[in-house]
Amino acid sequence: MITAGIDMGSKTVKVVIVKDGEIVGKHMLLAGFEAQEAAETAFAASLEAAGLTADDIEAIVATGAGRKNAPHTDRDITEVGSGAKGAHHLYPAVRTVIDVGAEEGRAIRCTEDGKVLDFALNEKCAAGAGAFTEAMSRALEVPIEELGPMSLQSQNPTPMNAQCAVFAESEVVSLLHARTPKQDIARSVHDAIASRIVSLAKKVGFEPEVVFIGGVAHNPGFVDSLERALECKVIIPEDPEFIGAYGAALAAAES
């Protein structure tokens, strides 16, 4: 069966085409102001990558914050459901899924058969999400992709007190003025977010195995902070940012 999953995230739109459980095409674009248009483009690009046409797709399920606006869909499921489904399909032993995207961080606890038992989401502020790292990389004047590797070089981590992205930004500025090395600040930023995410994971009663999905899973500095705070290794799928869309496509195959 060939299905599609469209993840209308708050910052990016991800589309995957799945054939018999395997990803055969995928594409990601910035959502921008015209998320629907971006979804159309990403859908066409992922079909092209799969060598298929829209007529080949038997069912489409949307997920993500903007899922109600996704084009062509038969139904939609939440980010909690799609993340758990995608992660569980790839790693059946998973019991906790941690998903950190641009605007939201979440922890999901699953059963052996992938059913969601409990979930916790970060509250209004961005302190548990990718937007926080972006704000901090701006404050440090470091490209976002360099923030992770940079934090791994930290020699003397400085604890960061601020829990809120706005206050954290001014704390970063103060640390810079105090001539704190950028590596140490980067590490503090990641530790701060990791502690927020770990408190979500603890809220749902996390147990291994832990699969880490969402775009922030590409950040090695954050992964390091998360593993230290969780005191366990996390599994990162090959395309962590596509797991929500993948889960949606798997759900489409069930409908």
Added chain:
Amino acid sequence: MTTGALYETKPLNCWAKAKEIREEYYRDYANAHENGGIRWAGGAWTFGAIPCGLGDDVWSLTSEPYGASIAANKLFSLRCLEATEKAGYARDLCSYMRNYWGSILLNEYAFGGPFPKPDFIWQDHICCSHAKWYQVVSDLEGGIPQFCIDVSVGPYHEINELKLDYVVGQMHDGIEWLQKTTGRTYDDAKLIEAVYQECRSTALWAEISCLNKAKPAPLDEKTMYSLYVLGTLMKHSKVVADFYEELRDEVRWRVDNQIAAIANERCRLMSDTQPPWGFLSVFRYLEQFGAISVGSLYTFGLIGMFEVKPDGTWGPRTTPQEQGIEITDREQALRILADWNLSKPEWQHFYSPHLKTEMMVRIAREWSLDGVILHYNRGCEGLSIGIAENRLGLIEAGYPVMTFEGNMGDEREFDLPKTTARIDAFMETLGIKEI
């Protein structure tokens, strides 16, 4: 019945009357002086039956429902909150209290006209905010005589005669104080009548809450908010007791005839603590999933008085009149009033979250719930304390729990899209799809 609906629904016949009683309450308070009467202010928890002994022209303004009324008017609430902050009070205090203080600071009554200054304050102390609330009111109004009763005698299962003596002794002192403050002679017969009515109205509310054990539920929690509020205004009044009797009969009829609160009930939930009053639409949002909040410990147990019946389930507490007790003097009336109020379910968990968890699990079981939605209410320290502990207890008892953060009286701390997104995810985990 609407095509495709599982159950017939119908608006409550006595709905308009409830609205009328509430409007009249706030009008009577405001107009008390014009009509030669007295105004007093105090919490919804206070022993409101006692000032009734001063006469039939004594009108009250209970603080929490007034704060909630302000909260439901988002623009006015914002002005009140900002006025309070401008006066230097911290933003993390009880949001009912901040709304109330703002109304005084702006000198605007939520129901029109200037804020009607009370002649005296009659309060009890159930939480730290309660203790300070009227001290500030008095200061802001240039000094208002106040009497406060300390009720911190522990949970009801530990009550004994000595503890009752402590509360009743203060009540006696309070009556002396009321006479001195108002210059009126106290009428024990009016006190006794008010105690009878309070027991009657609060037992009736418990009975109405228990009728919601039926499937389909005859009432949804959003509707219950507009009904239980009358008890928070004047639980000691015959008007409220009579209304609750009429409501009880109508709700019983709905149960007998399977008249549902929502047409497609297939998922039963409860909430906890005061809701974000400016966003009661959240309850309507649930309906698209066929989900209904059938009540909560807060909605049932702030006004309703319960007891464990011989079959082990909760039912309305047996009133003194049902027990054939004739109240003959002040001491007996006060003792019954103290004992009755100290058994209030919502009062118990001020002493331990475990007591609250026990009651919540009982509700979940007896009201046949599928899940629980907990409001992590930043606006109320009193009712939110230990709520994370309650969550764990409910999960342990096998009930799925969703939480959302908000504030009953400060809409700046509530995020509607995030909350509905959580509801979507929660429904999905319960296996419930939109209808």
